[in-house]
Amino acid sequence: MTEGHVNSNVVVVSADDISEYLRFAQTLVRQVGKELLSRFRTDLVVDDKSAGHGFDPVTDVDKKVERLMRDAITRQYPEHGIVGEEYGDHPGNGLTWVIDPIDGTRAFMTGMLHWGSLLGLSDGLRPIIGTMYQPFVDELFWGIPREAGYLHGTKQSTICTRQCGALADAVMGTTGPEFYRQTQELEGLKRLRDRVLFTRFGGDCYVFAMVAMGQLDIGLEASLKPCDIQPMIPIIEGAGGIVTTWEGGDASQGGRVIAAGDPHIHAKAVEILQGESV
Amino acid sequence: MTEGHVNSNVVVVSADDISEYLRFAQTLVRQVGKELLSRFRTDLVVDDKSAGHGFDPVTDVDKKVERLMRDAITRQYPEHGIVGEEYGDHPGNGLTWVIDPIDGTRAFMTGMLHWGSLLGLSDGLRPIIGTMYQPFVDELFWGIPREAGYLHGTKQSTICTRQCGALADAVMGTTGPEFYRQTQELEGLKRLRDRVLFTRFGGDCYVFAMVAMGQLDIGLEASLKPCDIQPMIPIIEGAGGIVTTWEGGDASQGGRVIAAGDPHIHAKAVEILQGESV
Known part of the structure; x- marks a missing residue:
């Protein structure tokens, strides 16, 4: 993708x-x-x-x-x-x-x-x-x-990421709702929060570190700068995870980013962020 | 109070x-x-x-x-x-x-x-x-x-709490919006968020510890149990802070709790939580 x-x-x-x-x-x-x-x-x-x-x-x-x-x-x-x-x-x-x-x-x-x-x-x-x-x-x-x-x-x-059977069992982390500045971003966050087991707020780089460590299943952000995410990408990917934009593209320029430990969970989450009911 | x-x-x-x-x-x-x-x-x-x-x-x-x-x-x-x-x-x-x-x-x-x-x-x-x-x-x-x-x-x-000149300079901490379950609680959170410098999400007991340490000005929660707050009350009060319900009453039974390091900021925040425009 x-x-x-x-x-x-x-x-x-x-x-x-x-x-x-x-x-x-x-x-x-x-x-x-x-x-x-x-x-x-x-x-x-x-x-x-x-x-x-x-x-x-x-x-x-x-x-x-x-x-x-x-x-x-x-x-x-x-x-x-x-x-x-x-x-x-x-x-x-x-x-x-x-x-x-x-x-x-x-x-x-x-x-x-x-x-x-x-x-x-x-x-x-x-x-x-x-x-x-x-x-x-x-x-x-x-x-x-x-x-x-x-x-x-x-x-x-x-360290390595963990597998996660179903989106309903996934635990998500994100820094705070204030960084979802556009309506469509808040709606994407809400759609995904409604589908996962629970969402933990607060974290910045620790959200991605915990995805890499197999402690969180999904890390979601909407307002990243390239500096916020580029150093985290090799950590997430090296641990077996996936990190992309909400559209599934290259995340290295920041913006709306999703990281996941399990590729199946990542694919489902990207579909939900795009407004599809999976 | x-x-x-x-x-x-x-x-x-x-x-x-x-x-x-x-x-x-x-x-x-x-x-x-x-x-x-x-x-x-x-x-x-x-x-x-x-x-x-x-x-x-x-x-x-x-x-x-x-x-x-x-x-x-x-x-x-x-x-x-x-x-x-x-x-x-x-x-x-x-x-x-x-x-x-x-x-x-x-x-x-x-x-x-x-x-x-x-x-x-x-x-x-x-x-x-x-x-x-x-x-x-x-x-x-x-x-x-x-x-x-x-x-x-x-x-x-x-450790001791810090003084804070104005509510607009205050930094607030709270665990997450999901713990504000009633509309009036979400409205109280929103009113106060709109008046402070910024709000940090994520934290549980660390929110209150950081108020006691003079790092945060306000700690706000809406769904505490007595066990969550009673052991934190002597820490906040011993450091010079104030902890009450959103109405200014005894916080030891939990529920809607506000802690602040500066008594003036506490008084203003309680008025705002009660829907008054200070």
Whole structure:
């Protein structure tokens, strides 16, 4: 169902390259955790970048952490491109690092636990490496093609999604109804909520991490930016899951995204989001 | 604004008693954390106790942990009463322990982080000791009259709520819209959401813990049981906050509950919940 799109800058990456880039990402995303930890549950400088449309917070910590990550990437891989949540796009040789310094800024601002730093790498066509780190809980999730893993303290494991017999048994996660801004999005959310066992609100990147870990069956969002989802795609896919737009297409540009652990549940959910009664 | 109610079994408790009971509660709530941890993110046996009205999950872990807590209380204080989420009421001498083995069972079931074990003590009139423990993150919140504290690993601190200049600057937390089951409850939630800076969904006991910690300004819920809120009341009040029903009355029987860190914000929010335009 995925719509591919041709990009002349696709870079062929070897298995050794993947290993090297994954180690770099895992190290960097944990390094900046120290900065996040030192500011968690302290007074923050919060700006609103919504330009009057609602409230879209960014803290001084988001900016500092993205700057630390960009500087480290530029030192190590000066030829690579960088896309970041706060400081925009820096083109490169086709390999592009994607940074969300704090996915879940609202959670971070309110002392809650469901947030993380995201760092991914795209080969010019699609994300091939993804990492997510929550320093307060010391949880690292990572993914590459055909593999995903988890590191909690010193405890390492691979992770995989779970099968789910029927949509009526599926458990769904989403961050909040306020991110479903258009009527058709709210209607899609309602249709799917009416069909699953229950829906858990709150979560940001943890929603997708829990799909990858086989704890949630569906992760649904309607207002993602590319930085929010690209680093999560290899984690979900590496664990055996599927992540697409609500129409079943490429999710890497964000917007309306659905992730599922079981391909049958994914197919049914996409039909329901499109208004069909399955 | 609080409505007191007279109870002939009110027990006078000394400061030394409070210290002893608090230590007992802190120790017990952490002890059962080992059982919770051993089952977190594993296969669970889930029953639905809703009797056909929606979905109200209880796991084998909820039952086991409540049983462990009841047994420990009965051994230590055979004359005390016990009220629990899963195994009902055991009357005693007026001092009554209140247990919620897993507050946030849906979060626990889905691998998320916002859940905790709650254990409180009532003197027959009101809750005087409260504890909340999340073993995966190793966070303990506690409260007694005029004091509340926090223990994370070996890091101890007292906690207090924050002042908030205006309702428009307030940040609110609530677990999910699905727990606002009546039209007037949904309308109350909407009125308040429209007046605050933003509302964070997802949280259960963490919503109230973050009010106590001065991270959230308002915690709002509509479908609480006595076990969900009684152990949190001393934590919120001990940190300087206020917790009442939506009408400003005693919150210890649950139902529609509002907690706030700043008394002015609490008063304004209660007026708005009652349909007045402040």
